[in-house]
Amino acid sequence: MNTSIEARTAADVAAGVQAAIAAYAHALDAGRTDDIAGLFQPDGVAEITGVATFEGRDAIRDGYAAFAPTRPQLHLVANTVVTSWTEDEATAISDLAFFQRGESGWAVQVAGRYDDTLRRHDTTWRFQRRVTTFLP
Template sequence: MSTSIEARTEASVAAGVQAAIAAYAHALDAGRNDDIAELFQPEGVAEIAGVATFEGRDAIRAGYAAFAPTRPQLHLVANTVITSWTEDEATAVSNLAFFQRDDSGWAVQLVGRYDDTLRRHDTTWLFQRRVTTFLP
């Protein structure tokens, strides 16, 4: 019986983490900075390695305004692995590819990875810390 409960809990955690990661990508691509900020815990941290670190929702909202899309863009997030979890906190790592479209079509602009720590807030999972690293 405990295996079944554990599996449901693990599945629930994974679903919540995946939902937060997907919501972030959609909000980022649409330039919805308020939505991005709300995906973080109030004291959450968004670090873009080598670029900037934003601490707290107000700083995240203001910081991401500088990254507002000027043309169609798409973040594809894949290969997410939950590296540790409890009922209230999880860590995950994901690969990302960032595309932009211009007159000649879609092109990869960069690739990287996300290292995330998320915490449950009521029934929703929010980022406590998200580190974005771009790969050479």
């Protein structure tokens, strides 16, 4: 096995996964529900533990419309680890902190974790399943 090819492939997968995760955070904070839905596979699932599960792009778009921001918000995603991968599928975990700006400035509203399964479509990685869990 050529380790330089394997490393390049692992790096490419990690970069694609990171790009999907970052695009999701930016779209969510801007309230761009069409963009959020487009980051999922057509039969993708977005599960917000204890809140709702949306299956398919239309349901994801409609479901996220209920969470559209009414004031400035920011999702910070960190500590992303690709936990397994093949050429066309990857799993990853990430920590998240959700901030909103109020009268006294920015404040953390919730912290949590993303558990993701992504599939590659052509050269773009899209979520097959994204599970959001908020920490108590």
